[in-house]
Amino acid sequence: MQRVMTDSPAPLETPVLIIGGGPIGLSLAADLGRRGVGALLVEERENKLGPAKMLECSVRTLEFCRQLGVIDKVRNWGFPLDWPLDSAFVTDLAGYEIGRVRTPALGAERDSPVSPERGQPCPQTWFDPILQDAARSHPSITIRHRIGLESFVQDDDGVTAQLRNHANGAMETVRAAYLVGCDGFASTVREQLGIAIRGEPHLDWSMTVYLRIPDLPSQHDKEKAFRYVFVGPEGTWSFLSIVDGKDLWRLQLVGLDEQRLRDTDIPALVRRCFGRDGIAYTIEDKTLWVRKRTVADRFMDGRVFLAGDAAHAHPPNGGLGMNTGIQDAFDLGWKLAGTLQGWGGPQLLASYDYERRPASARAAEVSLSNYRRLVSAAQRAEILSPTPAGDEARRLIGEALVAENEKSWHPVGVHLGYIYHPSPIVVPDGTAKPEDDTFGYVPTAFPGARAPHAWLSDGRSTLDLFGDGFVLLKFAEVDTSALEDAARTRGVPLTVHRITDPEIANLYECKLVLVRPDGHVAWRQDEPPQENAPQDGAPQNNSAPQGDALSIIDTVRGAGPRIAACRAIRYRSP
Ligand SMILES: Cc1cc2nc3c(=O)[nH]c(=O)nc-3n(C[C@H](O)[C@H](O)[C@H](O)COP(=O)(O)OP(=O)(O)OC[C@H]3O[C@@H](n4cnc5c(N)ncnc54)[C@H](O)[C@@H]3O)c2cc1C
Numbered sequence: 115m116q117r118v119m120t121d122s123p124a125p126l127e128t129p130v131l132i133i134g135g136g137p138i139g140l141s142l143a144a145d146l147g148r149r150g151v152g153a154l155l156v157e158e159r160e161n162k163l164g165p166a167k168m169l170e171c172s173v174r175t176l177e178f179c180r181q182l183g184v185i186d187k188v189r190n191w192g193f194p195l196d197w198p199l200d201s202a203f204v205t206d207l208a209g210y211e212i213g214r215v216r217t218p219a220l221g222a223e224r225d226s227p228v229s230p231e232r233g234q235p236c237p238q239t240w241f242d243p244i245l246q247d248a249a250r251s252h253p254s255i256t257i258r259h260r261i262g263l264e265s266f267v268q269d270d271d272g273v274t275a276q277l278r279n280h281a282n283g284a285m286e287t288v289r290a291a292y293l294v295g296c297d298g299f300a301s302t303v304r305e306q307l308g309i310a311i312r313g314e315p316h317l318d319w320s321m322t323v324y325l326r327i328p329d330l331p332s333q334h335d336k337e338k339a340f341r342y343v344f345v346g347p348e349g350t351w352s353f354l355s356i357v358d359g360k361d362l363w364r365l366q367l368v369g370l371d372e373q374r375l376r377d378t379d380i381p382a383l384v385r386r387c388f389g390r391d392g393i394a395y396t397i398e399d400k401t402l403w404v405r406k407r408t409v410a411d412r413f414m415d416g417r418v419f420l421a422g423d424a425a426h427a428h429p430p431n432g433g434l435g436m437n438t439g440i441q442d443a444f445d446l447g448w449k450l451a452g453t454l455q456g457w458g459g460p461q462l463l464a465s466y467d468y469e470r471r472p473a474s475a476r477a478a479e480v481s482l483s484n485y486r487r488l489v490s491a492a493q494r495a496e497i498l499s500p501t502p503a504g505d506e507a508r509r510l511i512g513e514a515l516v517a518e519n520e521k522s523w524h525p526v527g528v529h530l531g532y533i534y535h536p537s538p539i540v541v542p543d544g545t546a547k548p549e550d551d552t553f554g555y556v557p558t559a560f561p562g563a564r565a566p567h568a569w570l571s572d573g574r575s576t577l578d579l580f581g582d583g584f585v586l587l588k589f590a591e592v593d594t595s596a597l598e599d600a601a602r603t604r605g606v607p608l609t610v611h612r613i614t615d616p617e618i619a620n621l622y623e624c625k626l627v628l629v630r631p632d633g634h635v636a637w638r639q640d641e642p643p644q645e646n647a648p649q650d651g652a653p654q655n656n657s658a659p660q661g662d663a664l665s666i667i668d669t670v671r672g673a674g675p676r677i678a679a680c681r682a683i684r685y686r687s688p
Pocket residue numbers: 133134135136137138139156157158159167168169170171261262263264296297298299301302322403421422423424430432433434435436437438439
């Protein structure tokens with residue numbers, strides 16, 4: 115269906131039209147590309163990046179990079195393996211250190227029991243080009259820059275979009291089966307769909323200043339850290355984070371109002387961080403931005419979808435914005451592929467909103483509480499006092515800041531512990547949903563959860579089995595032919611893996627576990643499914659899925675009856 119994209123104004127056709135070439139649009143393009151799905155991504159900017167907003171990729175993002183085959187590039191982009199990833203609370207770099215959240219350097223971290231990967235810095239300036247290369251490596255993907263979406267209309271069969279070619283001003287028309295708005299917080303797609311956002315669209319103003327500071331670590335007496343958090347009598351007022359592991363630093367000022375924005379004297383603020391004169395630096399860039407926490411009322415409308423900041427925007431505290439958006443892309447990618455390849459049922463794409471909206475709202479809430487904890491207006495009047503009372507105040511403030519914030523920067527429960535429950539395409543097994551924990555993470559194969567990691571005898575992770583089609587994990591010699599026949603009947607790609615390791619069997623809890631292409635558990639049971647029901651087509655009642663192989667396959671491919679049941683308990687944005 116897709117034609118070769120040129121700068122010609124002739125109408126173009128593509129299965130998927132992606133608006134926006136930020137990290138979310140690029141990861142969706144890369145995911146669709148590896149599934150052989152055609153997509154055109156248009157980005158209104160030139161193909162060059164400004165300074166990075168995102169610095170840290172989560173453990174889940176790294177797991178997706180593993181699936182995309184770009185993990186080595188993301189791990190080895192150049193961040194020094196011996197640079198501690200600590201967050202240090204200081205009054206200034208020449209003053210007092212009042213607390214430190216220790217996070218080992220990349221080279222020192224032992225293997226994690228919950229993932230084959232770990233979260234790590236990979237600023238957008240490195241990360242986005244890696245994603246772009248991955249997307250472009252697939253012949254089905256076309257990426258065009260300086261092309262902006264102006265408007266679109268949808269009908270029963272597709273979406274017709276009007277694009278402006280900023281190189282020559284000409285309009286182009288593109289016809290797509292589906293359109294995905296990955297066009298950021300000020301999303302044209304969301305606006306034209308008339309979808310409202312809820313939450314706090316303006317928490318405060320922030321300013322980010324990029325500083326080139328040659329050899330900063332040797333010019334102060336504090337231990338190296340990934341970020342220094344500056345705390346004054348007024349509370350937390352800025353952070354200084356290392357960007358490239360060499361000499362590029364990012365100073366972020368928090369809690370500005372319009373008056374303070376006008377009065378901002380950057381050299382004076384930099385001097386305040388250093389605590390003295392004499393440290394040479396240059397200002398490379400300066401950006402003003404608004405901190406917000408918003409979630410769109412709907413993540414889709416017919417054939418049009420929202421992903422990333424277009425759907426949910428977070429305070430960057432905890433590094434959850436892009437990382438949550440990448441989960442959107444990986445939820446949507448296989449659903450678009452299944453639908454376009456013909457095995458996805460009519461409800462497969464509708465499940466995107468059911469699954470991703472609650473998960474994104476949960477992450478946005480955590481980002482907001484991270485921010486509020488960090489800047490909470492605790493009494494800090496004596497923080498600079500060179501007296502015993504000052505020492506005591508610093509001890510108390512430091513302890514409180516460490517205790518309140520030590521999990522904020524790596525909320526593994528947000529990254530790995532989101533569970534799609536209820537979901538119209540997940541079959542519940544009758545057990546209780548594990549308690550939600552946004553910081554800690556206890557691996558679980560509860561239906562809807564990310565299938566847990568364990569090392570297989572051949573050195574692969576269980577996660578390496580997932581990514582293409584559905585995977586049936588078999589922990590005992592049971593007959594799965596009915597399920598395999600049902601998948602074949604419906605054209606659903608299914609691979610069966612026999613795992614004999616009893617520890618992995620314990621982790622997954624059931625003898626049979628069906629895992630979706632995005633690595634989430636779709637169904638699990640001890641008993642093999644019964645023979646297929648005689649009827650052709652989707653089952654009509656809501657109690658069928660447990661025993662009937664065809665009903666199970668129909669449910670997980672989006673042709674089951676559970677959409678109605680889920681609609682009744684549908685999540686509402688706060
Ligand atoms: C200071 C700061 C630090 C952050 N740190 C982190 C972090 O460490 N970890 C993390 O996970 N997140 C972080 N974030 C959040 C993260 O940057 C965003 O969540 C992420 O960039 C969202 O990606 P996106 O692709 O959805 O949107 P964007 O990055 O905003 O990209 C949208 C793209 O769409 C294009 N576009 C817009 N309209 C159109 C149109 N009509 N036609 C064509 N193209 C269009 C834009 O030009 C843009 O390139 C941070 C944010 C800030 C501000």
